[in-house]
Amino acid sequence: MSHDPNCIFCKIVAGKIPSRKVHEDSELFGFHDVAPWAPVHFLLIPKQHIATLYDVEDAHQAMLGRMLRLAPRLALELGVANGFRTLINTGEDGRQEVQHLHMHVMGGPRPWARG
Numbered sequence: 001m002s003h004d005p006n007c008i009f010c011k012i013v014a015g016k017i018p019s020r021k022v023h024e025d026s027e028l029f030g031f032h033d034v035a036p037w038a039p040v041h042f043l044l045i046p047k048q049h050i051a052t053l054y055d056v057e058d059a060h061q062a063m064l065g066r067m068l069r070l071a072p073r074l075a076l077e078l079g080v081a082n083g084f085r086t087l088i089n090t091g092e093d094g095r096q097e098v099q100h101l102h103m104h105v106m107g108g109p110r111p112w113a114r115g
């Protein structure tokens with residue numbers, strides 16, 4: 001499994017940077033966003049370093065499907081039962097700040113800080 005020693009999310013997966021974990025399995029990791037837009041805002045990431053959606057390969061398709069399947073399960077576990085938003089920022093124009101593929105999951109009662 002590939003990792004980038006300079007990647008902040010690879011460091012979170014490795015436990016070198018602390019996070020508030022919401023999920024971990026053999027290929028996915030989930031943790032609360034440090035700057036939440038919504039009352040519940042967590043990120044789902046592959047454990048392996050995939051920089052952006054542009055870097056996704058055919059072999060990653062099942063993992064991406066698992067991310068989507070996991071989002072509503074975790075949202076419900078965290079008390080988000082009235083809907084949520086998912087967002088994957090990609091590249092410069094997509095305003096992706098962290099170069100490790102991640103899906104935002106945002107929910108909870110409005111008003112939200114952003115979005």
Ligand code: DGP
Nearest residue numbers: 008019032033034035089095096097098
């Ligand atoms: P994006 O613009 O899609 O690349 O969003 C990156 C998100 O990652 C942003 O909402 C803040 C979050 N984030 C950045 N650094 C950290 C960190 O060290 N810990 C946690 N929990 N979240 C982080």
